Amino acid sequence: MKCAGSIETRDVEELYINIDPIQAGGRLTPEALKAVIAYADGYSVCDNCLKPFRLDYIKKPPVAEFHEELAEWLNMDQVRMVPGARRGFQAVASSLVEKGDPVILTSLSHYTEFVALEQSGGVTREIPNDDHNHITAENAAETLERVSREFGRSPSLLFVEHADYQYGNIHEVREIAKVAHQYDVPVLLNGAYSVGVMPVDGKALGVDFVVGSGHKSMAAPAPSGLVASTEEYAGKVFRTTQAKGDITGRTFGIKEVEMMGCTLMGVTLMGMMASFPAVKERVLHWDHEVENSNKFAEAMLSIEGTEIESDSPRQHTLTRINTIGSFDEVAKTHKKRGYFLTKALKKRGITGVIAGSTRVWKYNTYGLTDAQIQYLGEAFREIAEDNGLNVG
Amino acid sequence: MKCAGSIETRDVEELYINIDPIQAGGRLTPEALKAVIAYADGYSVCDNCLKPFRLDYIKKPPVAEFHEELAEWLNMDQVRMVPGARRGFQAVASSLVEKGDPVILTSLSHYTEFVALEQSGGVTREIPNDDHNHITAENAAETLERVSREFGRSPSLLFVEHADYQYGNIHEVREIAKVAHQYDVPVLLNGAYSVGVMPVDGKALGVDFVVGSGHKSMAAPAPSGLVASTEEYAGKVFRTTQAKGDITGRTFGIKEVEMMGCTLMGVTLMGMMASFPAVKERVLHWDHEVENSNKFAEAMLSIEGTEIESDSPRQHTLTRINTIGSFDEVAKTHKKRGYFLTKALKKRGITGVIAGSTRVWKYNTYGLTDAQIQYLGEAFREIAEDNGLNVG
Numbered sequence: 001m002k003c004a005g006s007i008e009t010r011d012v013e014e015l016y017i018n019i020d021p022i023q024a025g026g027r028l029t030p031e032a033l034k035a036v037i038a039y040a041d042g043y044s045v046c047d048n049c050l051k052p053f054r055l056d057y058i059k060k061p062p063v064a065e066f067h068e069e070l071a072e073w074l075n076m077d078q079v080r081m082v083p084g085a086r087r088g089f090q091a092v093a094s095s096l097v098e099k100g101d102p103v104i105l106t107s108l109s110h111y112t113e114f115v116a117l118e119q120s121g122g123v124t125r126e127i128p129n130d131d132h133n134h135i136t137a138e139n140a141a142e143t144l145e146r147v148s149r150e151f152g153r154s155p156s157l158l159f160v161e162h163a164d165y166q167y168g169n170i171h172e173v174r175e176i177a178k179v180a181h182q183y184d185v186p187v188l189l190n191g192a193y194s195v196g197v198m199p200v201d202g203k204a205l206g207v208d209f210v211v212g213s214g215h216k217s218m219a220a221p222a223p224s225g226l227v228a229s230t231e232e233y234a235g236k237v238f239r240t241t242q243a244k245g246d247i248t249g250r251t252f253g254i255k256e257v258e259m260m261g262c263t264l265m266g267v268t269l270m271g272m273m274a275s276f277p278a279v280k281e282r283v284l285h286w287d288h289e290v291e292n293s294n295k296f297a298e299a300m301l302s303i304e305g306t307e308i309e310s311d312s313p314r315q316h317t318l319t320r321i322n323t324i325g326s327f328d329e330v331a332k333t334h335k336k337r338g339y340f341l342t343k344a345l346k347k348r349g350i351t352g353v354i355a356g357s358t359r360v361w362k363y364n365t366y367g368l369t370d371a372q373i374q375y376l377g378e379a380f381r382e383i384a385e386d387n388g389l390n391v392g
Numbered sequence: 393m394k395c396a397g398s399i400e401t402r403d404v405e406e407l408y409i410n411i412d413p414i415q416a417g418g419r420l421t422p423e424a425l426k427a428v429i430a431y432a433d434g435y436s437v438c439d440n441c442l443k444p445f446r447l448d449y450i451k452k453p454p455v456a457e458f459h460e461e462l463a464e465w466l467n468m469d470q471v472r473m474v475p476g477a478r479r480g481f482q483a484v485a486s487s488l489v490e491k492g493d494p495v496i497l498t499s500l501s502h503y504t505e506f507v508a509l510e511q512s513g514g515v516t517r518e519i520p521n522d523d524h525n526h527i528t529a530e531n532a533a534e535t536l537e538r539v540s541r542e543f544g545r546s547p548s549l550l551f552v553e554h555a556d557y558q559y560g561n562i563h564e565v566r567e568i569a570k571v572a573h574q575y576d577v578p579v580l581l582n583g584a585y586s587v588g589v590m591p592v593d594g595k596a597l598g599v600d601f602v603v604g605s606g607h608k609s610m611a612a613p614a615p616s617g618l619v620a621s622t623e624e625y626a627g628k629v630f631r632t633t634q635a636k637g638d639i640t641g642r643t644f645g646i647k648e649v650e651m652m653g654c655t656l657m658g659v660t661l662m663g664m665m666a667s668f669p670a671v672k673e674r675v676l677h678w679d680h681e682v683e684n685s686n687k688f689a690e691a692m693l694s695i696e697g698t699e700i701e702s703d704s705p706r707q708h709t710l711t712r713i714n715t716i717g718s719f720d721e722v723a724k725t726h727k728k729r730g731y732f733l734t735k736a737l738k739k740r741g742i743t744g745v746i747a748g749s750t751r752v753w754k755y756n757t758y759g760l761t762d763a764q765i766q767y768l769g770e771a772f773r774e775i776a777e778d779n780g781l782n783v784g
Contacts, residue, residue: 111635111647
């Protein structure tokens, strides 16, 4: 079946158990799919846009109400929608970082954090991870001190990951924020792998900004995301335009500079909104997700030569695994080389592992049922056995 | 019917003839709606993302091919997807404009152009429109000269609208670009109201950048859009990241700074792609759309006291109308005041006029069938007659 030209209908989520590291938290809820169909047309949320003509003021559909609930849920003062977490990093960096300013991120920061800071002209310095691939308050303190001395002033901003994209490890954000504030450095929480899957309380973490991703962790279509702020910084990051036409004298109301006015005018926002009740509910069951993540990790560890490079026991569903001593040994002599694994998985209805990967790779078990977790572990164990690996 | 909580299913396009000025060109094609359903999940286009891991390199679905065809169709050298035209303005402004640089736009520029330039720190100067609400090469030349003298250097960038958002007038872009180039000023075409509804040939217009909007004029979900560039500027606007981790030594491949890596990773891109064959076809019938726009304008002009403020005859489907001498006269004494008009329209299955508007307002007839155009004109004439206005 073709959509148009050579576009094939996507059926990955219908036909497979998908353990892709970035896709798990962005699968739509049934409510979101309904909203997507109803609000698919371009400017679909603008039917009842009245003065002051800004997305977050729209009452029908209840966009304004959603903004309020979302800020409350994150325990932050204000929130805005953005086309992806990266656009949240961009908005904050562009507001707080001047060319040449020192800015701090971590050795586990996502490339979009680097790019946002590159765009603002900031000079980036990483907080090194410790031997357990954790970003610690101790290393943050050392880095803050080192960078402050190097530049003769405090950094303008510090980015820290709640759960990082490489290991899915949870970092001591609260302690890091405390240290950063001693240097008067505002802290942005990269919650791309936390907001929408696990509980996030901005005030309890003590951060100044929370950035989340709709398509990564909030069961929403792409590109979607959010940037939340404390009252202290909201006036800066959500400042309204001061532009004025020199000939016409036109001014542009309360459009916000970093948001460029409105952001998600249709299907993306409506997907986020429709999933929101289910997302609020699902973060309450994070413990069970972590339990399942550990169950699958145990199954993988029962295959001799396999190592989990992430924290063990797992505290997140995103996991980095090392199969150099197991599946990669098979690949060395298998006629299909590394592809034997992905092919064997596909045969068993499992997808999401990069084709050919048998060395160090990532998976995400988020949202799988207990039965799927069980099946998944058995499938890997079977493939291992079929290929002569020792399975405990 | 509820989607979730208090979200009602949107049925505007199913139940009404919608003449909303910004929504007409963004209604999905049936092909796009199918693609939206198939690709609604978050990172849905990333199933087969391989090295070098960038959106515009994905072969399945045929994202790479789409980029090539799109650039060719616009007669530009390179194109990238962005979350709305405004993000295209932002990318170009951020690349070419330094703080304090003079930049030129027009008295009919959209607020998002101002905001993009405000964000980059540019100092904006408007080209005044002439008495017919046109931006002319003559006024552009005068402005370029005036601003160059004021700042002691040429402006960094000039934004010009193909069809402006206020009147839907078509401006002499080719001649303006020619003048700008005499001052070595690169020209960005704001094609939010042209790309996807009427033919646009970047090279023939002589512009350096073409920006288009998916949700405004390319039958795509929001937020979506494109920024196209000539080879001359592509290296600058689509420059790849130079970021490097100072501790880890990490670099980030060929991710582009202004795109922040990937942009539309799911439903928005797929909607644009699926609509593209139909969009390519529909721009060939622009003459007929304009004919219909004129037919409806004539019906409106037959209501005594009504004036078309846009060019007459119409050359676009977006039109600014003045009904101060007709419907507003009725509103003065009608017990429903200005709301009588939108209510009477709604009763006849017509929507898209801001509730209460009877003075100066805008509509867009794009995409309506001949029968709908006929019906629309009759409906307005009937309402006029019912309320005691003279109808010719």
